[in-house]
Amino acid sequence: MEQKRFKALVVREDEEHQFHRSVEERTVSELVPGEVLIRVYFSSLNYKDVLSAHGNRGVTKNYPHTPGIDAAGVVAASTTEQFQEGDEVICMGYDLGMNTPGGFAEYITVPGDWVLSKPPGISLYETMQIGTAGFTAAQCVERLLAYGVRPDQGPSLVTGATGGVGSTAVALLTQLGFQVTAVTGKESEHAFLQELGAVDILTRKQAIGRAAAALLRERWAGVVDTVGGDVLAGAVKATQYSGVVACCGNAASGDLPLTVYPFILRGISLVGIDSARCPMGRREEIWQELAGNWRLSMLDGLTTRIVLDQLDQYIGDMLAGKTKGRIVVDLEGAA
Template identity: 40%
Template sequence: MSFNALVVEKNDEGKTSASVTQITEDQLPEGDVTVAVEYSTVNYKDGLCIGPGGGLVRNYPHVPGIDFSGTVEASDNPKYSAGDKVVLTGWRVGEAHWGGYSQKARVKGDWLVPLPDGLSAEQAMAVGTAGFTSMLAVMALEDHGLTPGNGEVLVTGAAGGVGSVATAILANLGYEVAAVTGRPEQADYLKSLGASRIVPREELNETTKRPLEAETWAGCVDAVGGDMLARVLGQMKYGASVSAVGLAGGAGLPATVIPFLLRGVNLLGIDSVMQPYDNRVRAWQRIAKELPMDKLEAMVQPATLADLPELGRAILKGGVRGRVVVDVNA
């Protein structure tokens, strides 16, 4: 029996094309759990995998989609039985392994986590890797001493998927959130998520020769990297931490070690792909309790499999606000 999937092909000239195609279950990759996928989402990595590949895709034809939620249809894994609701993020699914842009997916059961109580499959994909990464970033800051009374917490790239969810989570936990964006028209949106003030990107995206500036931020979730991260490190309060979650502004870091040595600043790397199971479950349980669902719904735009080629191009150009929820059965 065939079903729909977004399949990316590469021609002899190395050009890729993506289209909704009928595939069968025997085409799915190896794995011990088959999931009837209900929803997926769109991340920057998905944009790469739908389009040029970005070095992430190993073989073609390929089914992208680094996240999905759904119901277990068949399982040879003792952790899961038919009918269980599950979520998948990471583990290079949608990159090296066929992903969630399909009505069915087959994966290793160890890559899945149970859908937490209080969260629907649709809401889980409104969260997706972006929101999961945001919660990991907030957890890391709190594990390193951040509390709501410490002062303003900076969120860079705040109108993007990670930044939007981080802003909403932090504000809901009682933090003062300063949201950085290069899109002034997003100010009202960010304030609706709980940002207490908007910081124009141009205030932070220029490097300075001074290794230290005034102590300003009690914490930071940084989705930008590059020059902005270097600048922010010199503005952190004594002992404060930055959770580094992205590189929208570049992979380089033109910084000095002075903030680490003279102010005890911590730079915390946040990886969502290979995150251990127990911390995944901890993050998803906190998301279900601490991410306000009304704020989540405000950042969501719906989509279908047929919309994905265009959305993939848009997200690579910074043209997607908040979160996209893909109904793979629509």
């Protein structure tokens, strides 16, 4: 197994500090030693992978590097009792794909406590249709429900709606009976959002509203925000009394231009969501829901399935804001 050759996307930095990506052959012995060796069948493309693939040192410090914060596959070897050869597993987040070689490869090695047994009721492919983005959407929805947001309280808002997190949030909220308003910058993708269940669609400008206003007309019972900045501020200002805003992304900006008035006059809650360091117990609970009560019927409608050789093109497209929904990387072919 040590000498087993496999394919991986490798990002290299040249002398002019430009970053280049190509599919290369590697051997298992070149991987950082870890407790669990996983034969990766599927990975998925997330925004953080795009940053890693373009040399963002906040995500990845050293190159050459293989990105990929998501992986689903079968245990090929394990030195922990927790996992046996042949187990179907998921590995997402922690340091995978950041400074640990990631899921854009046919093999990864990881510590056992990063690995989750695939729950019954969902396939390995489906777990990567969801991936970190979909899992994050599910965490946002779970928080809205936990804070008491219900479908009969009025519409809920999803920003960055055609993105990986946004599209899954639109589909999941719709499936749970919520009336979803989607915010998108892509005029060409209104039909896509309507198919996922969005009943109303706003431009980013409409979602921002009057930027100088401290409060806007109360509209949203709940919000899933993936973009931050003025759009998130607009969403907070238009959230109903006691409403809840789940904040998980910064696709537009890391800033949040707000006053305290939505909080102290309307009692709204702004809840932060992180998936990378999400504790294993909570991961298991969310995955149980995704494989059970929340099993998404619209996953195929929001997925593009690609192979390793196409990944570089999709990484560029995601950076340029041209992708929609979820992108699954199929590595199942014999290694």
